[in-house]
Amino acid sequence: MEDFIWDFDGTLYDTYPGMVxxxxxxxxxxxxxxxxxxxxxxxxxxxxxxxxDDFLLDISNDLQVKIREKYQILEKRASKNARPFVDVKEVCQKITFSGGRNFLLTxxxxxxxxxxxKDDLLTFFSGFVTSEDNFPRKPNPESLQYLCNRxxxxxxxxxxxxDRVLDVKAGHNAGMSGYLFDPDNLIDNSVICDKQVTKISEIL
Incomplete structure (x- = not known):
């Protein structure tokens, strides 16, 4: 592999504790x-x-809006304390030092x-797609196709x-491989992926 396109939440960074x-x-x-x-x-x-969607099923629309808004406020604050998973820096560094490239798609x-x-990882990345780019959400491949063209x-x-099936499907929909990072083995084994790992160090 020459180019590695990374999801952010739950892949590069352990943001789930703050999100939950x-x-x-x-x-x-x-x-x-x-x-x-x-x-x-x-x-x-x-x-x-x-x-x-699942947890708000029996809740009034007005209250749904308030809960979602409260979540956004709390999660924005919590995300500032998120940390990279173990070996993220080392793996991204190895990729660039061997002539490869890292990209962010989040x-x-x-x-x-x-x-x-903040965590001295930016230097290892060659390009980015974030929510501000307004691409359809994964598994739609448009954001990946943009990176490929750009x-x-x-x-x-x-x-x-x-770390989720939609990431793997997005890769496949764009004609590339899809690796699943599943640190706690929560994803169904029937998922078709090109590699499934529990540690970031196993990516290479």
Whole structure:
């Protein structure tokens, strides 16, 4: 592989503790108790959006809006304390030192790039797609196709790396490989991916 395209949340950075705590606290603010483990499992297996949809099913529209808004406030604060997973810096460094390139593809805003800079990781990345670029969400391949065109990436020599099925599917939809980072073995083994790892160091 020559080009490695990374998801941010749950792949480069362990943001789930803050996301789950923010989710639980947002509901608690309005007197609703949700199971922390169930929230984490749903987020990991699907998405934050799907998790909200499932947990807000029997709640009034007005209250749904308030809970979502509270979550955004809490999660924005929590994300500032997120840390990279073990070996992220070493793996990204090895890729660049061997002539390869790293790219970021995230549904998060440019705060993700600020975190990379804070942790001395930005220098290892050649390009970025964030929520401000307004591409359709993964597994739609448009954002990956943009990166391929913008940076002359050969899909046959590139891989999309993420912690959810939608990341792998996005890679496949763009004609490239898809690696699944599944640190706690929560993803169904029937998922078709080109490599499944529990540690970032196993990517290479």
């Amino acid at each position: 705590s923010s989710f639980v606290s947002a509901f608690k603010e309005y007197g609703i108790t949700v199971n922390r483990k169930a929230v984490y499992r749903k987020m990991r297996q699907y998405s934050v959006g799907r998790t909200f 549904h998060r805003d440019k705060k993700a790039i600020e975190l990379l800079k 940076y002359s990436i050969n899909p046959k020599k590139a891989v999309m790396i993420g």
